[in-house]
Amino acid sequence: MKILIVITDYGSFNNFLAELAVRLSRENEIHVVCSGSNVINIVDKFDYTKYNLTFHTVAIPRSTSIIKLIKSAREIRKIVKVINPHLVYAHFTTGIFPAIFFKKRNIEYWGTFHGLGMNASGGIRKIMFSIVEFFCFLRLDKRFLINNKDYKLVSNMFKVNTLKYNSCGVGCDIKKFDRNRFTEVDILNLKQDLNIDGKFLITYTGRFVEFKGFDLVYHSFVKLVEEFPDEVVLLLIGGRDPIHPTGLTEQEEIDLFKNQSIVNVGYTSEVEKYLAITDVFLFPSKKEGLPVCIVEALAMGVPVVTLDERGNSDVVRNNFNGYLVKSISKLSDINEIVEKLNYLYLNRNVLDMLSSNCLKRRETYSRSFFVEEQLNLINVFKSKVKK
Template identity: 25%
Template sequence: MKKIIRITTVPASLSKLLFGQLKFMSEHYDIIGVSSNDKHNSLKKIALQESIPTIGIDMTRKITPFKDLVSAYKLYKLFKKEKPFIVHSHTPKAGTLSMIAAKFAGVPHRLHTIAGLPLLVATGKKRWLLNTVEKITYAFATMIYPNSHGLYHIILEESFTTTKKLKVIANGSSNGIDVEQFNPNIFDINKKKNLKASLNINETDFVFLFVGRLVADKGIKELLEAFNSISKTYKNVKLLLVGDFETELDPLDERTLEIKDTNPQIISTGWATDVRPYFAIADVLAFPSYREGFPNVVMQAGAMELPAIVTNINGCNEIIIEGENGCIIPVRDAEALYDAMLNVYNETYKYDKAKCRELIVKRYQRQVIWDGLLQEYKNLENK
C-alpha cells in the first residue's frame, strides 16, 4: 500500500481532532502518525487507538526560530527515510514545518488542512508575521483544504493562495461527528438527574452550556457579562462552563474572572474527557467565539438535540441555520448575546430538538467526511 504521513503539532490534535479517521484510512493506505512527544505517552496511546505506528518529533506552538529549524530538519529526515506519497498536516506549526520539509524531501503531494486562522484576530506586526508564515505554508503545499466554505473565501480575500490549490472536502469539517456516540438517547433520566444533583443544578433550572477552552478568543468575556446580567433577574438559570483555562496564550481579564468566581449560578467543571453528559443536561449551547475553523462543539450540540447561539463567523454560520437549529449574533456583542440568551430562555425562540439533530446527521456525520477525503487521496494516486 502507498504510504501517507499525517501530522499535527501536539498529540491531542492527532487523537481528538482526527479520532477514528486514521484507523479508517489505514484500511486503504500505510498510515503513520507524527506529532510532538509529551509526558503522558500520548503517541503510544494513539498508536493503539488508531492501530497505526506513531513517531514523535517535538514542535512548539509558538514561533521559536531555532527549535523550528531543528524540528523541520527532523521532519525532512523522516520524509526522506519513509518516502510517503502524501504528507497531510493539520494545525499551524505542523503545517508550516512539514510542508517545507516535505517539499525539500521530494514528497509529491503535500496537503494541509486549515481548521482556523488565529491571525484573524491579530493586529500590527504580529498580523504581518502570521500572514507571512501562512503564505509560506501555502506556497510549499500542493493542496490546501479549508474545513469550511467561510475559510475558503477568507483565504482568497487575504491572497494566501489561488483557487487551484483550494478545496473543501464534503460539506466541511475536518472529521465530522460520530452521530452514534453523540446521541441523546444514550443518557436516561436517572443519569441526567444524578449529574445535575452532583453539580447543584435543580430540575427546574434552565442550563446554558459552553464547551471549549476558557479563553478570550472564545468570547468568554461577553458570555459571562451577558449571563451575569440575566442571573440578577432569573434565579433558575445556570451557566455550565466545561473546559480548561489557557493562561499563557490567551488569558481572561480580571473582571471576567471575578464574575466567574463570585456568581454562584456559574458552574465550572474544568476539562472533561467526555462532554456528552453535559450536553444531555443542557438547554442551549452558547458559543460566542471570535474565530473558528469548523467547530466540533456546535456540531456535537446539534447531534445531542441542542440548539446553539453562535457568532457570525465562518464555520458557525454554516452549521447553524437561523431559526432552524439556533441563532446567529454579531461577534464581541454582549448585548446581542444577552438578548439571544433571554429569548431562548423565554421561548421567544423555539426550536425543534429533532430538527437540530437531523441537520447534523444529514450534513456532517463522520463517514461523509471520511469518504470524501478517501476519494481525494484516490484521485491523487492518478496524478
C-alpha cells in the same frame, strides 16, 4: 502506501483525526508527527498500538514563532528522510508550515487549514499569519479549507488544487452525540448529581481563552444571573490554556471558581452526557475554522448562540437552530448575548422549535462523511502512485 500525518499536538490528533488515521492504517503504513502536549485532554479514542500507526514526537509550537517553527521543521525533515513517505498530510497552519518548510522532492504535500490566521487576526499577527500562510499555499500540492470564507479567499489566489471539505468540517460521532441515548431518568439523575435540577442550563465547551469568547461567556452569564438569580446555571467543559489569556482579570478568574451558579466540569470524554441536559450552547468564538463543539451541540439538538463569524455561520442559522450575534464591541456583544439568552429562557416554545430544527440536519454532522471523503481523495492519489 506510506502516509505521514503532521498535526500540532497529540490532543488535537486524538480528538480530530483518530478515526481517519485508524481507517487508513488498515491498508497503509501511517506515521503521525505531533508534539506530546494534550491541549484537548481526553482519553485515547483507540488503543493505537493495535494499528499500523507510529508516533513521532516533535515540539511543534502552537504559535507563529518562526524560530521555533523552523527548529521543528528540521526535526520533521529528519523523519521524512527516514520514512520517505508517499504523502505528507499536515493540519493547522502551525503543523503545515514546518512540514513543508524543507519540502522534499518527489513527495506529495497536502495541508488542511482549520481556520486561517490571516482571515481572523489583526495588526502584527495578521501580517505574520499572512506571510506564513501564503508561503504554505505556494508550496502545498493540495490546499484544503473547511469554511466558506477561508475557501473563497484562497481559491481566488490559487484556483487549482484548492478544495473545500464537503463534509461539515471534521464532523462528530453522531452515534455518540445522540440525545436518544439518554432517558429522562438519566437526565434527572445527572441534574440532581450536579444540584441543578429545575435550572436553565447554559453550556460552554472548549479552552478558556479570549479568542474563543470565554470572557464574553463569563460576563454575559454574570449579567444574566442578575436578572434571574438562582434560576440559571453555567456549565463549563474544558480548561485553561497556558499560552493564551482567558480575557478575564485576576479577580474575575477568582470569582469564576467561587460563583455557585457556575459548574466547572473540566475536560471530559463524556461531553454528550452534559449536552443532554443543556438548554442552550453558548460559544461566542471570534476565531474558528468550523467548530466541532458547535457541531456536537447541534447533533444533540441543543440550540447555539454564537458570534456571526466564519465557521460559526457555516452551521448556525438565525432563528432556525440558534442565533448569530454580529460582533460590534465587547459591551455590545455581551448585551446582545444576554438578550438572546433572556429571550430563550422566557420563551421555551421557541427553544423547543430551535431544538427540533437542530435535529433536522443531524445526519450531515457525521464524522463519517469527513473520513469517507478523505479516504476517497487518498485512494485516488494512491492509484496514481501505483501507476
